[in-house]
Amino acid sequence: MFSQTELSDERFKDNHEDEPRSRAAPRTKTFINFISAKQRVMDNTVAGQVRKRFEDLSKLIELDISAFDMFDLPPVKEYELYIRSFGRSDTRQAYVQTRDDDVDREVQSEEIEVLSKWTQHPPDDETVVGGEGISVQALDQTQEVIKRTDPAKMNQFLDRVGQWLFTVLEEESGEADQQNRRDRESRPTASFSEGVSQLGSPNFLEGRHVLGLSFCSADPNSLLSIHSSPVDDSQPNEDLSTIRASSPVEGEKPAQLNSFSVVCVWNLSHPTYPQRICGSEMQITCACFSPTKASLVFGGMRDGSVAVWDLREPGSLHHSYQLGDQKHLVRFPTYNTAGMNECHQSPLVSITAVYSNVVGSLKDEDMAESSSGLSFQLASVDDKALVNLWVVAEIAVPEMAGSMNDLGLSPGGKIKIMKSSSIVVNNPSKYVSLSPEVKALDLRLCPGDLNHFYVATDVGCVVHGVRFGKRVYPQSHSSLVDSPVAIVSIDFSPFGQPYFLAGCKDGTLHLFNTNMENPVATWREFVSGESILSVRWSQSRPAVFFVLDNNSTVFTFDLVENGLAPIKMDRVTKADAVSMEVGGDPSLISPGVHRPAYMVMGLDDGSTEILTVSEAMREQQPLEEDFLATYVDRY
Amino acid sequence: MAAEVEETLKRIQSHRGVTGIIVVNCEGIPIKTTLDNSTTVQYASLIHSLTAKARSTVRDIDPSNDLKFLRIRSRKNEIMCAPDKEFLLIVIQQDEQS
Numbered sequence: 001m002f003s004q005t006e007l008s009d010e011r012f013k014d015n016h017e018d019e020p021r022s023r024a025a026p027r028t029k030t031f032i033n034f035i036s037a038k039q040r041v042m043d044n045t046v047a048g049q050v051r052k053r054f055e056d057l058s059k060l061i062e063l064d065i066s067a068f069d070m071f072d073l074p075p076v077k078e079y080e081l082y083i084r085s086f087g088r089s090d091t092r093q094a095y096v097q098t099r100d101d102d103v104d105r106e107v108q109s110e111e112i113e114v115l116s117k118w119t120q121h122p123p124d125d126e127t128v129v130g131g132e133g134i135s136v137q138a139l140d141q142t143q144e145v146i147k148r149t150d151p152a153k154m155n156q157f158l159d160r161v162g163q164w165l166f167t168v169l170e171e172e173s174g175e176a177d178q179q180n181r182r183d184r185e186s187r188p189t190a191s192f193s194e195g196v197s198q199l200g201s202p203n204f205l206e207g208r209h210v211l212g213l214s215f216c217s218a219d220p221n222s223l224l225s226i227h228s229s230p231v232d233d234s235q236p237n238e239d240l241s242t243i244r245a246s247s248p249v250e251g252e253k254p255a256q257l258n259s260f261s262v263v264c265v266w267n268l269s270h271p272t273y274p275q276r277i278c279g280s281e282m283q284i285t286c287a288c289f290s291p292t293k294a295s296l297v298f299g300g301m302r303d304g305s306v307a308v309w310d311l312r313e314p315g316s317l318h319h320s321y322q323l324g325d326q327k328h329l330v331r332f333p334t335y336n337t338a339g340m341n342e343c344h345q346s347p348l349v350s351i352t353a354v355y356s357n358v359v360g361s362l363k364d365e366d367m368a369e370s371s372s373g374l375s376f377q378l379a380s381v382d383d384k385a386l387v388n389l390w391v392v393a394e395i396a397v398p399e400m401a402g403s404m405n406d407l408g409l410s411p412g413g414k415i416k417i418m419k420s421s422s423i424v425v426n427n428p429s430k431y432v433s434l435s436p437e438v439k440a441l442d443l444r445l446c447p448g449d450l451n452h453f454y455v456a457t458d459v460g461c462v463v464h465g466v467r468f469g470k471r472v473y474p475q476s477h478s479s480l481v482d483s484p485v486a487i488v489s490i491d492f493s494p495f496g497q498p499y500f501l502a503g504c505k506d507g508t509l510h511l512f513n514t515n516m517e518n519p520v521a522t523w524r525e526f527v528s529g530e531s532i533l534s535v536r537w538s539q540s541r542p543a544v545f546f547v548l549d550n551n552s553t554v555f556t557f558d559l560v561e562n563g564l565a566p567i568k569m570d571r572v573t574k575a576d577a578v579s580m581e582v583g584g585d586p587s588l589i590s591p592g593v594h595r596p597a598y599m600v601m602g603l604d605d606g607s608t609e610i611l612t613v614s615e616a617m618r619e620q621q622p623l624e625e626d627f628l629a630t631y632v633d634r635y
Numbered sequence: 636m637a638a639e640v641e642e643t644l645k646r647i648q649s650h651r652g653v654t655g656i657i658v659v660n661c662e663g664i665p666i667k668t669t670l671d672n673s674t675t676v677q678y679a680s681l682i683h684s685l686t687a688k689a690r691s692t693v694r695d696i697d698p699s700n701d702l703k704f705l706r707i708r709s710r711k712n713e714i715m716c717a718p719d720k721e722f723l724l725i726v727i728q729q730d731e732q733s
Contacts (some may be wrong), residue, residue, distance in 0.1 A: 151640060153721060153722075154640055154658070154666070154667075154722060155640050155643075157719050157721065157722045157724070158640055158643045158644070158658075158724070159643065160719070161717040161719065161724045162643050162646070162647065164703075164704060164717060165647060165715065165717060165724070165726060166646075166647075166650075168704070168706075168715060169647075169650050169651075169652075169653070169726075169728070272650075273646060273649070326649070327645075329642060
């Protein structure tokens with residue numbers, strides 16, 4: 001029997017043994033585990049010793065860090081990816097060569113393509129658009145061909161062929177139209193003529209009167225006819241400042257074709273439609289061609305201005321006007337003297353080119369001198385007997401923008417006229433007249449000597465003047481009658497003879513020689529009407545001339561046959577004739593050409609009759625020219 | 636320049652009875668026309684070859700001669716051809732009477 005204490009030892013041992021078995025379950029009896037605690041203390045002291053050692057050593061030792069690459073996988077290059085998939089997998093790019101300055105630059109956006117184009121509305125002329133690459137669609141073959149064709153050559157071709165075609169077409173229409181033929185046959189032709197036809201009357205000529213006609217002296221196939229405007233134009237108090245001759249400005253109301261006064265240029269081989277239509281808002285009173293070629297038309301207006309139309313201008317510079325269902329291209333003046341200070345102040349009576357158109361003379365040297373035939377002088381006379389002389393000049397380089405100094409020149413115009421001198425025709429003191437002022441009715445230049453000009457006046461005399469110089473003899477020509485009779489029409493012999501005819505308002509006809517004041521011959525009382533309207537020498541025969549009276553009768557005089565009375569008398573039956581012109585004889589102007597010679601008559605219904613001169617009237621009698629030259633010696 | 640060409644063509648076109656105009660170049664390609672495309676092409680090729688044949692006929696007979704104008708009159712209309720070195724103008728005209 002053990003004691004309590006021994007029991008405690010045993011119990012202590014038991015506890016010690018029990019502890020590892022069940023340390024988790026705390027026993028009710030807490031026994032202090034001295035052994036583990038002691039063990040713990042011993043561990044701590046050892047750890048503490050180690051720590052102390054570390055602290056002592058760390059002051060002496062520094063530790064270094066070294067890194068090692070465990071694993072490196074570089075990113076895959078594109079090329080290698082490509083080569084892996086497409087190329088041969090065992091190849092490697094060995095060498096690449098690039099330029100040093102070939103810097104690769106990446107731009108976000110693409111380059112902008114630029115093309116410049118322009119357009120204009122309303123279009124000024126044919127070309128409405130332009131610029132680079134203007135036709136978006138691909139040109140097909142025909143368009144390429146069209147671009148390649150030369151328009152100038154095509155123009156020439158069309159001109160040439162157009163002539164034949166018109167002749168043929170006219171033959172066609174003549175044959176096809178039986179009615180017309182019967183009509184023509186029934187209409188009697190004049191005894192001096194073999195055939196009669198009419199100038200075409202397009203719709204814009206309706207309602208207009210023929211104010212005058214004029215042939216081109218060098219080209220007998222070109223005729224111009226002056227037409228009044230169809231509206232009532234006889235208003236003397238009209239405000240002339242608002243009417244312009246130049247091209248109408250697009251204002252509130254568009255200009256109507258019916259408000260223009262026109263000059264039509266016809267080619268007598270194709271009389272159905274005028275070659276050119278020259279228009280002006282201001283009334284045209286007289287007109288003439290340029291002498292050597294029918295490329296310019298000069299017109300005198302009611303307000304005293306002179307206008308020049310250049311027929312060579314391309315049609316694109318002018319506008320077309322619509323009348324009814326037809327469009328007509330009306331050209332407006334290239335040069336206009338309206339607004340110039342020293343010009344005429346009253347309506348122009350006559351305008352003529354200073355050019356010697358003597359039939360049969362040698363023309364070659366004349367043509368060679370004037371290279372383009374377009375530098376010549378012009379003479380015009382107005383109602384108050386003021387004669388102005390103009391010089392026609394051609395501008396070498398036309399300006400499309402117009403001229404700043406010369407306001408009369410239209411943009412792109414090539415012709416201008418400048419006043420060179422002006423002469424006032426005075427009433428020679430011998431003559432009594434009702435008014436102190438002389439009224440001029442006609443102007444002619446002596447073809448033999450262009451310095452001399454003659455003005456027919458209403459005081460019964462033809463005043464003779466010179467362009468340069470002072471005194472002339474004789475100062476005037478008149479008949480030996482007391483009472484002054486207005487001389488209405490004068491005409492010089494085209495064959496260079498110094499004779500001219502003067503027709504008077506009372507129906508008397510005088511033949512004057514330029515050296516003598518009194519007439520060489522006088523014919524009275526032969527007219528059927530009251531007065532003479534027009535007197536014209538024949539361009540084919542030197543001793544023949546035609547007289548038109550106000551009763552529409554044409555008298556033919558042949559001085560060789562009968563010097564006292566007219567040999568023929570013809571009445572124009574269709575309507576009353578107001579003017580008459582004799583065209584040049586083509587066989588005399590250009591020898592060897594067999595074309596008809598024409599005479600035209602303007603009728604008061606607005607139409608114009610063309611009569612061909614018969615062969616009998618064209619063939620010269622033997623020594624006819626000498627006959628006229630010596631005529632003066634007979635009396 | 637082009638406007639004058641137009642003017643001349645317009646004048647021809649406005650003549651009584653004219654139904655159409657064609658301008659053909661030396662290769663037979665129509666350059667200017669007032670008719671529709673198919674008619675133009677047909678006329679151009681046919682007339683071009685006919686004109687060439689006519690011209691060769693004239694020249695075979697007399698080498699110093701040359702064809703100036705060719706006119707084909709049919710029952711319904713009339714075709715007029717004016718040949719040239721570089722161009723050929725064809726005008727088709729309706730016969731008034733028939």
